[in-house]
Amino acid sequence: MAKKNDQRGTPRRAAAWHAEVSLGEEARRVDLANISRGGLMFSTRAPARLPATMHVSVALPGGSNITLTSSVRHVARRADSQLVDVGVQFAALDADQGRALDSALASLSSTR
Numbered sequence: 001m002a003k004k005n006d007q008r009g010t011p012r013r014a015a016a017w018h019a020e021v022s023l024g025e026e027a028r029r030v031d032l033a034n035i036s037r038g039g040l041m042f043s044t045r046a047p048a049r050l051p052a053t054m055h056v057s058v059a060l061p062g063g064s065n066i067t068l069t070s071s072v073r074h075v076a077r078r079a080d081s082q083l084v085d086v087g088v089q090f091a092a093l094d095a096d097q098g099r100a101l102d103s104a105l106a107s108l109s110s111t112r
Contacts, residue, residue: 036105
């Protein structure tokens, strides 16, 4: 069951996947905490701000990549840590992006 303040329309799934995210002028490799059809979350030491738009290139199982334009929706520093959790929402997916993401997500377990 979703939390009352959870606005996601699709279930989050834990994913041990990597992505390259553009944070300002710099691209960084990050590990995903979770992903859904609508967005993803990762942690980084680099600053992230609201509002912001970034490109996220996700390395999918099987060796393919999908690059998605995303809006930063959540930024929170972890307690007693230098890490910042960043949640992004994907812009509209085209048909090919949607199929690739759906296929990859089908192999993951739901976390909510």
